[in-house]
Amino acid sequence: FAALVGFESVLEESARLTDAECFLEEDSKEQLNRKLRYIADHMGTVGEVTFLCYIPDRKKTGGSYQVFAGAVKKIDLYRRTIWLEDGREVDMDSLCSVEGNWEEE
Numbered sequence: 843f844a845a846l847v848g849f850e851s852v853l854e855e856s857a858r859l860t861d862a863e864c865f866l867e868e869d870s871k872e873q874l875n876r877k878l879r880y881i882a883d884h885m886g887t888v889g890e891v892t893f894l895c896y897i898p899d900r901k902k903t904g905g906s907y908q909v910f911a912g913a914v915k916k917i918d919l920y921r922r923t924i925w926l927e928d929g930r931e932v933d934m935d936s937l938c939s940v941e942g943n944w945e946e947e
Contacts, residue, residue: 864896864907864938877940878924882917888944889913893924895936907938 866874881888891914898905912926924932 866938874937874940877942878917878934880944881914881940881942884944885914885917888942891940891942893932893937894939894941895932896938897936 881891890911892909892911895908895910896905897908910926910930910932912928912930914924915927916925917923918925922934924934926932
């Protein structure tokens, strides 16, 4: 049975579910960009922002959706990264949605 030692982990990995990536329509992309511009223009006053991101799986096709929430410290357009106050980074290219308690002007 020594040949079956790794078989159980292979079965577990194949049974692990992944999600398909979200692909945004042009109007959704524009809305997302508008929200990011608003956050950038009102950096210290927007409060907590919630980002829904798609993170590709490193081992198999698909990935998972992860939520990052917190106050935005910095938006780095060159690196396409959003820095949260707690030190976490959000990749702008993985964004599916942005939500917050603000009213756009």
